[in-house]
Amino acid sequence: MSPSASLPELLGFLQLAAPAQGVVEAALSAFASLSEAEQESARATTIAQVFPQVFGESAVVEGSSSYEAHRTQPWSTNCWLAPTVIVNPSSSTEVAQVLALAQFLRCKFSVRGGGHLQNPGFNSNEGGIVISMSKFTQLVVADDKSTVDVGLGLRWLDVYQGLEPHGITVAGGRVPPVGVPGLLLGGGLSFQNSEYGLGCTNVIEYEVVLADSSVVRATQQENPDLFWALKGGGPNFGVVTKMIMQAIPNKVWSEGRVYAGPQNFQLLDALMKYHEIIEKDNKATLIWYTLNQVTLIVFFYCAPVETPDAFKPFYDIPFLQNVVPPSCRTVSEMCQAIANVMAADQQYHDMRTMSSLPSLEVYQAAENARLEQVEALKDIEGADLTMVFQPMASSAIKAGELRGGNPMGLKAENHQWLLVLADYKKIEHEERVRESVRKIVDAAETTAKANGTYLPFKYSNYASRDQDPLASYGAENLQKLKDLAVKYDPQGIFQTLQSGGWLVSKAGTAQ
Structure with missing residues (x-):
């Protein structure tokens, strides 16, 4: 239906039974008769009247008994905003009805899947509608x-x-x-x-x-x-x-090792060798998390091959413990093992990203900056900085080109995506924590630009609110x-x- 649909057209599209039809028609008719300024004042009240009539218990209105549980679903507490209604449609038809109502009422809406983003306003809003996909569980x-x-x-x-x-x-x-x-x-x-x-x-x-x-x-x-x-x-x-x-296929090999912080520079040397290996072996993936005091590296191989040679540069580096023992297993088993290691409390979060060609100098600059910022934030209880290096083989980009391509503008070349993630407990620490995150990424970017390895691409799922990932696509x-x-x-x-x-x-x- 047209975004400028009339009230009779909208009511026909909603296909409501009496008495809901009468309640909705009266509420929407009253809203439509108001001036623009009056509509601004009446919008939240009208939303709260109409949505339970159209969607029943699937519409959770602000102030209802289950509202708080739905409002606090997002991963990051800075995304716990206060929409007027959180609606949980169960079909594409119901999603279409939500959009039609949002347009008639000219109200803000947000779409929420898992809510695992750190940028306020991306998966919730103040005073509008959240379209939660929680019932799409097929x-x-x-x-x-x-x-x-x-x-x-x-x-x-x-x-x-x-x-x-x-x-x-x-x-x-x-x-x-x-x-x-x-x-x-x-x-x-x-x-x-x-x-x-x-x-x-x-x-x-x-x-x-x-x-x-x-x-x-x-x-x-x-x-x-x-x-x-x-x-x-x-x-x-x-x-x-x-x-x-x-x-x-679901049969893989994986291992997760925790290394002491002083090993990081030796690990970075190994990472440079690994960059070369993945251009010859497309079954290897490495996940690198440097936390405040330790580094967790997850080795993943897309075949049930014991101790793959792809990770040989890392095997002789001393480590503290196996948090995921080396074994052939399924992806489900691997993901559950990571879940056991990475469980975290509800906190505020911030992220920031950049990318570059493989560069030991860039990696060392990022690590030195991280160490400085861990020290700078040590007086803030619960402030944790995590740095992720994500090596990307040229084969990863070629695979996308073979299946219709994508808008991200990535060349089929070996490169890396850097993420710095901050966790903190109090909103009053946001400015300091975000500044520390920025300084780490800036150190990596400055070094990459100086040595000719900088890439403009910014992965949108890692990007901070003031970054511009879509522009980085070219x-x-x-x-x-x-x-x-x-x-x-x-x-x-x-x-x-x-x-x-x-x-x-x-x-x-x-x-």
């Missing part, structure tokens, strides 16, 4: 086990555990509580990057509810431009209600994304009413 394996319809209300540990009995898996997220849609719409690092590419590379079909409430499919054959845009282009084109992913790709946003949302609903997210209307405008 996990449907094709008869030939070649594809999986992955529910967008699931988290990745749920997905892997659900696929375990089928003997298959998918190239999804590596942090157990991360939700399905946000990871994949931002690109999606997977355990199997080198062989199968980013998670989005392995999506073969999307279902999308557009701003006009129509439901479309996007594949390499049907709406291929939208298919391309959704692989890293974020929430700019509609609400994705289905993703069908390619199934892949001017041509950003313009194409903007054009496609206009094509699929000509009224700009997702740019003007959507509360946050990496929106093309804001990309390229940072000073």
